Amino acid sequence: MRPSRAAYPIRWRVMDILEQVAGKLWPRSFSAGLPYLMLLPALLLVGVLVWGLVEIGDSSLRTLDTSTFLMSENYTLANYQRALSERFFTTVAGRSLMGSLIVTVVTLIFAFPYSYLMVRTQSSALRKFLLVALFLPFFIGQVVRAYGWLIILGNQGMVNEALGLVGVTPIRLLYNYPAVLFGLVQYMLPFAVLMLAPAMTAIPAELESAASSLGANWISSFRHIVLPLSKPGLVGAGLVVFTLSLTDFAIPAILGGGSQDFIANAIYDQFFRTSDQGMGATLSLLLVAVGSILVGLVFMVFGAGTLAMGGDRK
Amino acid sequence: MSAAPAGVPQQETAAAAAVSVKRVSKVFGDVHAVREASFDLPKGRFLTILGPSGSGKTTLLRMIAGFDAPTEGDIYIGGQPVKAVPPHKRAIGMVFQKLALFPHMTAAENVAFPLKMRRHDARTIPEKVERYLELVRLGGYGKRRIDELSGGQQQRVAIARALVFEPDLLLLDEPLAALDRKLREEMQLEFRRIQKELGVTTINVTHDQREALVVSDEIVVMDGGEIQQMAQPVHTYRTPANAFVANFIGVTNFLEGSVVETSNEAIALSVGGMRVKGVAGGTAKVPAQGELAAGALRAEQIRIAPTVQGFSGLANVVSGEVRDAIFEGERIVYEVVVPELGGAVLRVFDHDAESHQQFGPGDSVALGWNAKDMYIFKK
Ligand SMILES: Nc1ncnc2c1ncn2[C@@H]1O[C@H](COP(=O)(O)OP(=O)(O)OP(=O)(O)O)[C@@H](O)[C@H]1O
């Protein structure tokens, strides 16, 4: 309508002004330093984390004096000894590790066909449906979801009521190990699918056509082509699911009802119930150590490139 | 099973052919990708399906391979209907446009794959793999990973993989399209050598007319999902069935006008008021007097000279003015404006530029051609 202004839109003018200001604040001669400047926020964040870890390390070396409820002045390894020897802690650790392993395997088994279908389907309606179904749970927090399971699986819950209609006495579906694992699998599925889908998109459908023209039925083509080529996605998804499960708090707390504690629940108890900061810090550090060793091992076995979603492939 | 009484003799002819496509159509939604395509290919022959982009070449090939089912019609391989046979049970080797080599395997493992899948004796596999790698001149390259091979070498691994299990039929879906011209021409000859050596029936898809002419025993020209012509390369080039084929293969001038005279094969057109003589082209009906028609004339059939002297034997002689002269290495292409033909622009090849005079833009020239070199198609 007003051609003179359209020729030099207001947005351009604003950008010009910003550019001038930027030029004053950060002269061109500094430009070599720009990438480092951009690293700064990340470095700050990591710095804070490291500082926190050092603090936790410090507390982990002090024991709680039960008479005064103060931390000891001198350093000792007593907390680590307790953590590695006391029955309660080893049980919790075993339960968490075993549980995370089972959850990882089961989640990957469920996530694999789901992502395969999502990537390969011809019907865009089905693809959209699968995507929405995947993202919907993200809008509902973990705690809310766990409470949802209470409503469905509780003694007066929907499942038991339905069973009651056919004359089955209520079954205890909650507050046991399977309930926690079930809740975790349901929670982890979207993460696994989201990590697997890009890896599968990177496998050209033509490879499967080629395999079939070369004489492979779908089972062989799956075993020899799809599965090996999805390895990066499977490793990445497995790692994420395993570490998220190992450190999960809400689902063991709510669906386990206090009887199925994972490591995070034990840490919480140490900090906020018994107020034994030293023990809580020790358990936290051990958890970080287990997680790091695991990631390190996976990198060593599969190569650090695996998590880059097939970046080393053409 | 579905053979109706009328289908019985058809099946007998199918038995003689390695591949027989009978009135096959494929419809995607509202796109008619292939319409009533039919052809028979005898055993051991090299057929090329040639056509512009989107003409249905890949679709036809995929139906033969078994990846897609025809909407209508039947395909016979070795005389047997293959409607109910899934791809992995058809003995077809296929080389894909993007090769589809398995990136997590070595060259040898790729070639061994079909043998393993088809449960060949494990002891014979390494020897066979090596033999086929040698056939494609890659002996000793077996241990290389796919991404450690050049484009042309990958191409040859794909060919070895498609051939190693001795399929009845080899399908090639534009596997050379991505290569540079020199390598492509080398590989074309390589294809022909291997195909002759093994005698495997082959269907090749391309939109490169040169490749089609060089490698094939037979060419099927497709357009808009329909087969326009199936013939040997020489015939496809020299006696195109219709205006589309004439235009698609080679560099062809079209002169449009109304028919002023027909007698047997000879036809005369009036183009921009001038009488131009040609012969009826293709198999379609000869255009009648007064109808609109187009004369197709190859650029290399036109002779070019400074004056009409020496053109006395030619049925058609015109004069014009050079508009552009393009040097293409082995030949010069002239674009000549001919006022006598209503200002038509004719492209003329001069392959022998050294020995006689060269022309530049603005020069007056004489053009001449034989009546038998101009095919007249009904519009
Ligand atoms: N899966 C499909 N769904 C819908 N339409 C399709 C499908 N495959 C092919 N077509 C259509 O069918 C027609 C023929 O496609 P086809 O791939 O056979 O062409 P082509 O001759 O191989 O072309 P090119 O030389 O570009 O490879 C095109 O119009 C294409 O858009």
Ligand SMILES: [Mg+2]
């Ligand atoms: Mg194609």
